[in-house]
Amino acid sequence: MSATVSPLAPSAFPVMPTLAGIRLATHECAIRYKGRTDLLLVEMDAGTKVAGVYTRSLTCSAPVDWCREASAKGSARLLIVNSGNANAFTGAAGVASVERTVEAAAKEFGCKKSEVFVASTGTIGVVLPDERITENLPAARAKLTEAYWHEAAKAIMTTDTFAKGATRTATIDGQVVTINGIAKGAGMIAPDMATMLSFIFTDANLPHDVLQDLLKKGADRSFNAITVDSDTSTSDTLLLFATGKAGHDSVKDASDKRLKDFKAKLFDLLLDLSHQVVKDGEGATKFVEVTVTGAAGNRAAKTIALSIANSPLVKTAIAGEDANWGRVVMAVGKSGEKADRDKLSIAIGGVQVAKDGQVVPGYDEAPVTAHMKGQNIVIETDVGIGKGRATVWTCDLTHAYIDINGSYRT
Amino acid sequence: MSATVSPLAPSAFPVMPTLAGIRLATHECAIRYKGRTDLLLVEMDAGTKVAGVYTRSLTCSAPVDWCREASAKGSARLLIVNSGNANAFTGAAGVASVERTVEAAAKEFGCKKSEVFVASTGTIGVVLPDERITENLPAARAKLTEAYWHEAAKAIMTTDTFAKGATRTATIDGQVVTINGIAKGAGMIAPDMATMLSFIFTDANLPHDVLQDLLKKGADRSFNAITVDSDTSTSDTLLLFATGKAGHDSVKDASDKRLKDFKAKLFDLLLDLSHQVVKDGEGATKFVEVTVTGAAGNRAAKTIALSIANSPLVKTAIAGEDANWGRVVMAVGKSGEKADRDKLSIAIGGVQVAKDGQVVPGYDEAPVTAHMKGQNIVIETDVGIGKGRATVWTCDLTHAYIDINGSYRT
Numbered sequence: 001m002s003a004t005v006s007p008l009a010p011s012a013f014p015v016m017p018t019l020a021g022i023r024l025a026t027h028e029c030a031i032r033y034k035g036r037t038d039l040l041l042v043e044m045d046a047g048t049k050v051a052g053v054y055t056r057s058l059t060c061s062a063p064v065d066w067c068r069e070a071s072a073k074g075s076a077r078l079l080i081v082n083s084g085n086a087n088a089f090t091g092a093a094g095v096a097s098v099e100r101t102v103e104a105a106a107k108e109f110g111c112k113k114s115e116v117f118v119a120s121t122g123t124i125g126v127v128l129p130d131e132r133i134t135e136n137l138p139a140a141r142a143k144l145t146e147a148y149w150h151e152a153a154k155a156i157m158t159t160d161t162f163a164k165g166a167t168r169t170a171t172i173d174g175q176v177v178t179i180n181g182i183a184k185g186a187g188m189i190a191p192d193m194a195t196m197l198s199f200i201f202t203d204a205n206l207p208h209d210v211l212q213d214l215l216k217k218g219a220d221r222s223f224n225a226i227t228v229d230s231d232t233s234t235s236d237t238l239l240l241f242a243t244g245k246a247g248h249d250s251v252k253d254a255s256d257k258r259l260k261d262f263k264a265k266l267f268d269l270l271l272d273l274s275h276q277v278v279k280d281g282e283g284a285t286k287f288v289e290v291t292v293t294g295a296a297g298n299r300a301a302k303t304i305a306l307s308i309a310n311s312p313l314v315k316t317a318i319a320g321e322d323a324n325w326g327r328v329v330m331a332v333g334k335s336g337e338k339a340d341r342d343k344l345s346i347a348i349g350g351v352q353v354a355k356d357g358q359v360v361p362g363y364d365e366a367p368v369t370a371h372m373k374g375q376n377i378v379i380e381t382d383v384g385i386g387k388g389r390a391t392v393w394t395c396d397l398t399h400a401y402i403d404i405n406g407s408y409r410t
Numbered sequence: 411m412s413a414t415v416s417p418l419a420p421s422a423f424p425v426m427p428t429l430a431g432i433r434l435a436t437h438e439c440a441i442r443y444k445g446r447t448d449l450l451l452v453e454m455d456a457g458t459k460v461a462g463v464y465t466r467s468l469t470c471s472a473p474v475d476w477c478r479e480a481s482a483k484g485s486a487r488l489l490i491v492n493s494g495n496a497n498a499f500t501g502a503a504g505v506a507s508v509e510r511t512v513e514a515a516a517k518e519f520g521c522k523k524s525e526v527f528v529a530s531t532g533t534i535g536v537v538l539p540d541e542r543i544t545e546n547l548p549a550a551r552a553k554l555t556e557a558y559w560h561e562a563a564k565a566i567m568t569t570d571t572f573a574k575g576a577t578r579t580a581t582i583d584g585q586v587v588t589i590n591g592i593a594k595g596a597g598m599i600a601p602d603m604a605t606m607l608s609f610i611f612t613d614a615n616l617p618h619d620v621l622q623d624l625l626k627k628g629a630d631r632s633f634n635a636i637t638v639d640s641d642t643s644t645s646d647t648l649l650l651f652a653t654g655k656a657g658h659d660s661v662k663d664a665s666d667k668r669l670k671d672f673k674a675k676l677f678d679l680l681l682d683l684s685h686q687v688v689k690d691g692e693g694a695t696k697f698v699e700v701t702v703t704g705a706a707g708n709r710a711a712k713t714i715a716l717s718i719a720n721s722p723l724v725k726t727a728i729a730g731e732d733a734n735w736g737r738v739v740m741a742v743g744k745s746g747e748k749a750d751r752d753k754l755s756i757a758i759g760g761v762q763v764a765k766d767g768q769v770v771p772g773y774d775e776a777p778v779t780a781h782m783k784g785q786n787i788v789i790e791t792d793v794g795i796g797k798g799r800a801t802v803w804t805c806d807l808t809h810a811y812i813d814i815n816g817s818y819r820t
Contacts, residue, residue: 059743059751089739091752091768124736125769234743312722312807313815320816326534329499333469333644341469342501358501359535397722399812405723406730406808 008279008287008375008395009162016149016167016180021045021243022201023144026155029132032084032122037155039133041140042079042199043109048243050076050117051211053219055236061088062095063118064235066102070114074208076241077111079199080118080133081156083184087120087128088234097130104134108141119197119237121184122158153182156197159404160184164276170204170265173258175248177204181269185228185277196236198223198273204262205244206251213254214263215240222270225302225392227309228281240266278393283400286318288377288393294345295388300337302390304383307335315397318377323368325353328381343384350378418689418697418785418805419572426559426577426590431455431653432611433554436565439542442494442532447565449543451550452489452609453519458653460486460527461621463629465646471498472505473528474645476512480524484618486651487521489609490528490543491566493594497530497538498644507540514544518551529607529647531594532568563592566607569814570594574686580614580675583668585658587614591679595638595687606646608633608683614672615654616661623664624673625650632680635712635802637719638691650676688803693810696728698787698803704755705798710747712800714793717745725807728787733778735763738791753794760788 022044026037052071054064070076080101087094102116109116120128153163164183169176183198200215215238223238244250251258279287290309295301308314308331317324325346332339342357349371352360371377377396432454436447462481464474480486490511497504512526519526530538563573574593579586593608610625625648633648654660661668689697700719705711718724718741727734735756742749752767759781762770781787787806 055743056746057740057743058746058749059739059754089736089751089754089764089767089769091766093768124739125764234740312811316812316815319812322816326499329469329534330467330644333465333467336466336468339468341499344469344499354499354535356501357499358503359499397812398816399809401722402726402729402807402809402812405726406732 004161006161006280006284008284010276013150013153013163013165014167016165017178018146019178019180019201019203019243020245021048021203023146024148024152025140025143025145026148026151027136027140027143029082029136031082031129031132037151038083039136039140040081040152040155041137041144042152043144044077044241045243045245046077048076048241049074049206049208049211051208051215051240053215053238055233057234059089059234061086061120061235062090062098063087063120064237066098067117067119067237067239070117071239073114075115076117077115078105078109078117079239080105080116081197082120082133083156083158084122085120085126085128086122086124086235088124090125090127093127097128101130101133105137108137117239121156121197121235124234149180149182156182156184158184160280162280164273164280166269166272168265168269170262172204172246172251172262173248175246177202177246177262179266179269181273183273183277185280196223196233196277198238200240200269202242203244203246204242205246205248206242210251210254211240211242214266218267218270221267222274225390226274226278227306227392227394228278275393278395281395282404283398284395285398286375286377286396288318288379288395289391290394291380291389291391292383293380293389294382294384294386296338296386297388298390299388301388302392303337304332304335304339304381305390305392307331308379308381309392309394312397315394318372319396319398321372323348323353323365323372328379332381332383338385339383340385345382345384347380348378414571416571416690416694418694420686423560423563423573424575424577426575427588428556429588429590429611429613429653430655431458431613433556434558434562435550435553435555436558436561437546437550437553439492439546441492441539441542447561448493449546449550450491450562450565451547451554453554454487454651455653455655456487458486458651459484459616459618459621461618461625461650463625463648465643467644469499469644471496471530471645472500472508473497473530474647476508477527477529477647477649480527481649483524485525486527487525488515488519488527489649490515490526491607492530492543493566493568494532495530495536495538496532496534496645498534500535500537503537507538511540511543515547518547527649531566531607531645534644559590559592566592566594568594570690572690574683574690576679576682578675578679580672582614582656582661582672583658585656587612587656587672589676589679591683593683593687595690606633606643606687608648610650610679612652613654613656614652615656615658616652620661620664621650621652624676628677628680631677632684635800636684636688637716637802637804638688685803688805691805692814693808694805695808696785696787696806698728698789698805699801700804701790701799701801702793703790703799704792704794704796706748706796707798708800709798711798712802713747714742714745714749714791715800715802717741718789718791719802719804722807725804728782729806729808731782733758733763733775733782738789742791742793748795749793750795755792755794757790758788
């Protein structure tokens, strides 16, 4: 937790309603941090279903391996998250840590091991002192309560400058359901490396397959469409838990019309949380939306959009409030996706800057420069090839990023 | 040209011998810069052969399009390079600029248009005032001379902090041949975007096909194995000219044993020039060599090595003199190439840091920290899968990079 809050932070943590069947607790285990909570425990009623989306890293952490396997089984009763130690690149010791934690938790709460989900965030390459978690499970258990969302979001922070939460209500078959989510981020954070973690909870009554389908689709256009520095954590974990307490009939098909509103609200919540992660990007002073249209396909559009959003030259230009559209052209060109140099159009802040491969006649930079001075930057590029489109979000690259990531681990 | 020379710059520009059949001139055309030369003219004797390797950008500049087509024809008489304007993303106007320049030069010198090579570097998106080049061709022509390599290297600089040159001698069939090269870089430089340009000249007697084969192979392990900020210029151009004046018999096959020494010296010169480009990377204070072994193949090894070399987190850690091997693990994992987390080994400065997926027992950080304080950083990673290997070079990511690239174009 940083002393200086990101200038892009929301004004306050949202008021989050309680969710029947979900109880939360936080605890100080002194895993690495002193004088703050570093453990989140969530107990869920029997019957809770789960879905997960994980980092694509091929050197992912032991907790990710565990959750990937457990979430495929579909049922959940416990979530245990620690901050301060990522239990990543810890070899056989890391796997054993997860095993011991899960076993102790399953015994303490009387559930199956496959119903216990673990996530760790913080320093990489240091063996997790899992006994600090397991020893404290009874004490944390004694504190479980329903109205504790803000504290839950705080316990999982590492170098985050603000706690991240969001809530939505939706109706399924005439029944009101609630979705609560918390997240931590952003990017790969000092002192070593951190993690994007997000946990979503709902009282909707939906089976694993439907949850998995919705979460995957929602992540593709939210958590998988954000980038701070193009670096992929070994631990990124997004879990969706559904208690089924809302009382409506279970809906067995993700494309069922009765899920239309739920799906929209879930996607909106995922987008909100993922944007909060970007807004807490290391050193971020601008929130940047990059939309690509006219690409060969949606996948090509996303590749081009990420090429723009990840370009250090584009990001430093934004930090310098410079409407340097030439760098956008460069990023399109290096993406490897099909583009036609002489059909390329670029708009910044809604103002057409380049068209048909060259600067627009009589280009007036003044309104674009004014836009660049704001906190929310919008870059639109049409590559003139087809109908593919995608939007991604990022932040600028500033001196503070260098300060945060270039300082020695202490 | 910057007031502050990179701390990684060589102590002096090398003494470069003259090359029979090659005459150079520079001129002040005031294309964008005032009070400095911004035009390089090179005249080559009839019979000169040429090969080219270009940017992979799909939004490449009009001069690149021109050279790609002309170098395939194999003969060269003139090279015309301007600094200050990249003639990139200038649409039909850019193509017409190249046409007019080539036509005027071919007429002035009495050669074919396809024997005229043009390269432009500097601001993007601004129409090139080609009349400033063509008007000055006769004046530049009057100054052509053989001993002018340092001035040639200076005329093509943009925000480079030092002129880049290298020379080698080799023997072909018992005959001594000379190779001279100049370059400018690095990366995509402020004020807008710049370019990696490099021009190599030799008196060897080699046909186009052999030159092309050697240049392609040499570029793969030099100019195509360096990265400053992962951003690809729209204008990168590497040309190799051979006058054939050395007097040995023409060698028709690139794999001919008689070319062994020439090939080694050419590759060494390309490596030297490409390293100079990295050492002039914006804000660079450390020169970084990244070697990956044990990958599924050489291509996979290069992808992993570039993933490490391009990672902002790895580069900021190096700037901060932090032996943060966890970020190397992360970069391996995000590369998308096959790796085995539990077989991964990492050495920094020759000291084993991690082995079999975890930190080495009794890891002593002191010698590694001492290495990180030096100017030359060596990172070796074995991914434990196969026999693929690759080495790439980069620099660190510092505050000066943000200063240079985040400042407004003025």
